[in-house]
Amino acid sequence: MLLHFFLASFVFLSSVKDGSARITSSFVRSEYPSADIPLDHEAFAVPKGYNAPQQVHISQGDYDGKAVIISWVTTDEPGSCKVQYGTSENKLQDSADGSFTNYTFYQYKSGFIHQCLIEDLEYDTKYYYRIGSGDSSRDFWFKTPPKVGPDAPYKFGIIGDLGQTFNSLSTLDHYIESGAETVLFVGDLSYADRYQYNDVGQRWDTWGRFVEKSTAYQPWIWSAGNHEIDYMPYMGEVVPFRNFLNRFPTPYLASKSSNPLWYAIRRASAHIIVISSYSPFVKYTPQWTWLKDELKRVDREKTPWLIVLMHVPLYNSNEAHYMEGESMRAAFESWFIDHKVDVIFAGHVHAYERSYRYSNVDYNITSGHRYPVPDKSAPIYITVGDGGNQEGLASRFTEPQPQYSAFREASYGHSTLEIMNRTHAVYHWNRNDDGKKVKTDSFVLHNQYWGSHRRRKLNKHLLVRLFDADTITTI
Numbered sequence: 455m456l457l458h459f460f461l462a463s464f465v466f467l468s469s470v471k472d473g474s475a476r477i478t479s480s481f482v483r484s485e486y487p488s489a490d491i492p493l494d495h496e497a498f499a500v501p502k503g504y505n506a507p508q509q510v511h512i513s514q515g516d517y518d519g520k521a522v523i524i525s526w527v528t529t530d531e532p533g534s535c536k537v538q539y540g541t542s543e544n545k546l547q548d549s550a551d552g553s554f555t556n557y558t559f560y561q562y563k564s565g566f567i568h569q570c571l572i573e574d575l576e577y578d579t580k581y582y583y584r585i586g587s588g589d590s591s592r593d594f595w596f597k598t599p600p601k602v603g604p605d606a607p608y609k610f611g612i613i614g615d616l617g618q619t620f621n622s623l624s625t626l627d628h629y630i631e632s633g634a635e636t637v638l639f640v641g642d643l644s645y646a647d648r649y650q651y652n653d654v655g656q657r658w659d660t661w662g663r664f665v666e667k668s669t670a671y672q673p674w675i676w677s678a679g680n681h682e683i684d685y686m687p688y689m690g691e692v693v694p695f696r697n698f699l700n701r702f703p704t705p706y707l708a709s710k711s712s713n714p715l716w717y718a719i720r721r722a723s724a725h726i727i728v729i730s731s732y733s734p735f736v737k738y739t740p741q742w743t744w745l746k747d748e749l750k751r752v753d754r755e756k757t758p759w760l761i762v763l764m765h766v767p768l769y770n771s772n773e774a775h776y777m778e779g780e781s782m783r784a785a786f787e788s789w790f791i792d793h794k795v796d797v798i799f800a801g802h803v804h805a806y807e808r809s810y811r812y813s814n815v816d817y818n819i820t821s822g823h824r825y826p827v828p829d830k831s832a833p834i835y836i837t838v839g840d841g842g843n844q845e846g847l848a849s850r851f852t853e854p855q856p857q858y859s860a861f862r863e864a865s866y867g868h869s870t871l872e873i874m875n876r877t878h879a880v881y882h883w884n885r886n887d888d889g890k891k892v893k894t895d896s897f898v899l900h901n902q903y904w905g906s907h908r909r910r911k912l913n914k915h916l917l918v919r920l921f922d923a924d925t926i927t928t929i
């Protein structure tokens with residue numbers, strides 16, 4: 455009986471091929487009004503105690519996952535820059551010293567923003583850490599990833615355009631339940647730039663406290679969106695990304711980048727490249743040169759999974775932000791195909807959309823090849839700008855649905871990508887639905903390097919997991 459079910463499943467799976475079905479889900483749900491959570495809500499609670507650390511967040515601190523950057527803010531005085539840490543909750547035998555900075559934004563004065571790098575950690579190990587001093591100290595923990603290697607399993611979450619509404623809170627709470635170990639964040643964090651004057655800085659602070667219940671315990675890999683630019687000449691603030699760059703450090707030097715807005719890390723079996731939609735990227739610019747070199751450094755024998763994060767999607771069939779990614783597509787799409795990128799995650803559009811493997815590299819100003827075509831070497835493009843910020847949903851899709859668009863729906867949610875081994879990963883988009891997490895769009899992703907050249911049979915472990923999925927296709 456079980457064997458029969460397996461065989462029937464295979465018939466279904468193999469019947470759904472790239473490009474054969476396109477879905478525009480009619481489901482549109484906005485659970486809560488698109489308004490920010492009030493300042494006095496417990497989601498923004500300030501920790502008790504004099505000068506207690508707040509807005510705690512961590513990110514990867516090196517190229518290969520043996521270091522962590524820990525950041526936090528104190529408001530009364532600079533206080534200690536020390537982090538105590540160790541592998542036993544009761545014995546924090548090691549310590550590291552960091553530094554602090556502060557800045558002004560209009561007349562707002564930031565707290566004392568601490569950053570501390572902890573290096574030479576063991577792989578696959580739970581570490582406990584303590585920041586602050588005396589009665590105001592606070593304890594957290596994180597887990598390092600497995601050693602970089604081709605079959606190291608790992609579960610990533612993907613969140614974008616989060617903001618700080620009750621929809622954002624629903625997304626964050628559902629993400630925390632997912633069991634994913636690291637967030638790939640595709641830009642637009644706080645939406646503080648929807649405010650004016652001193653409220654901008656204040657809403658960056660509330661956002662830091664809002665996400666702390668996840669960011670203090672696992673790394674978030676940051677990429678910058680348009681709401682990080684904070685270009686506000688009417689109040690004299692004209693240096694882009696000032697709030698973001700002061701608050702959210704990235705390990706850009708470890709990947710030979712010259713700018714924190716674009717960089718790469720290796721984590722378990724994945725090589726993750728972060729690029730900046732709002733920094734120069736045309737030929738000969740620093741970002742263009744760096745990306746060209748970084749793609750050459752990718753070793754698919756060590757990190758089979760090549761993932762790119764950016765804010766503005768290159769393929770988007772929503773009326774919101776339609777064609778905004780076209781200039782970057784023209785600059786980089788052929789590289790992503792040549793290097794067989796597995797998947798590109800983006801945000802910006804406040805809805806969910808997934809593409810088939812299509813490319814438009816044959817198009818140029820004289821070829822006349824106007825339409826994207828199926829291309830087995832192309833990445834899958836996934837837009838997850840559905841975190842739930844105050845701007846609301848982008849619910850109008852272009853019609854008819856383009857050939858490249860596999861699934862699209864205007865609801866809030868998050869995604870997970872669970873890498874099983876060098877050949878297979880299981881992907882889910884999880885919609886926030888009446889307070890429940892609902893797996894809505896799911897598929898098994900075959901690795902572009904190992905899957906296409908050396909496709910292997912689905913292993914038994916993976917088949918068992920397939921039965922958890924509501925609807926599943928293989929790509």
Ligand SMILES: [Fe+2]
Pocket residue numbers: 615642679680681765801802803
């Ligand atoms: Fe955006």
